[in-house]
Amino acid sequence: MISATQGAAPGAAPANDSVDALHALILHQLDEDQAQETISIPLAGKSSIADHMVIASGRSTRHVSAIAEKLAQRIKQEAGRPVRVEGLPNADWVLLDAGDVIVHLFRPEVRSFYNLERMWSFGDAPPVAAAN
Numbered sequence: 001m002i003s004a005t006q007g008a009a010p011g012a013a014p015a016n017d018s019v020d021a022l023h024a025l026i027l028h029q030l031d032e033d034q035a036q037e038t039i040s041i042p043l044a045g046k047s048s049i050a051d052h053m054v055i056a057s058g059r060s061t062r063h064v065s066a067i068a069e070k071l072a073q074r075i076k077q078e079a080g081r082p083v084r085v086e087g088l089p090n091a092d093w094v095l096l097d098a099g100d101v102i103v104h105l106f107r108p109e110v111r112s113f114y115n116l117e118r119m120w121s122f123g124d125a126p127p128v129a130a131a132n
Helices: 015-032 061-081 108-114 116-120
Strands: 037-044 052-057 085-086 094-096 101-106
Touching: 015 037, 015 052, 015 061, 015 101, 037 108, 037 116, 052 108, 052 116, 061 085, 061 094, 061 101, 094 108, 101 108, 108 116
Parallel strands: 052 101
Antiparallel strands: 037 052, 085 094, 094 101
């Protein structure tokens, strides 16, 4: 088995630490921006697209848009990662792809229609609600 730090530069943080830090940064920013019903679904070992999927709601399209723009800016500034953002013109459903963490932001009606929580639950534990 190869460890996460094997082959890394001396003193470099393990890859999982940076993923956990990014995940924590995202959850903190969503809480600061008053996102509603924030949950995190662990994907590590279950999907190759990311280690975490975070789903949250905004009160309106304007709120969803503001959350998405601020979150993308914060990830770029604090984590130094590029963020791909899709869905901003309408802001009913905005996807932010930060690599190891994917964030879905919805208006409540759109979120209940698509119900990603159910689609991405793997029959084991329910999604983890983020602490507010």
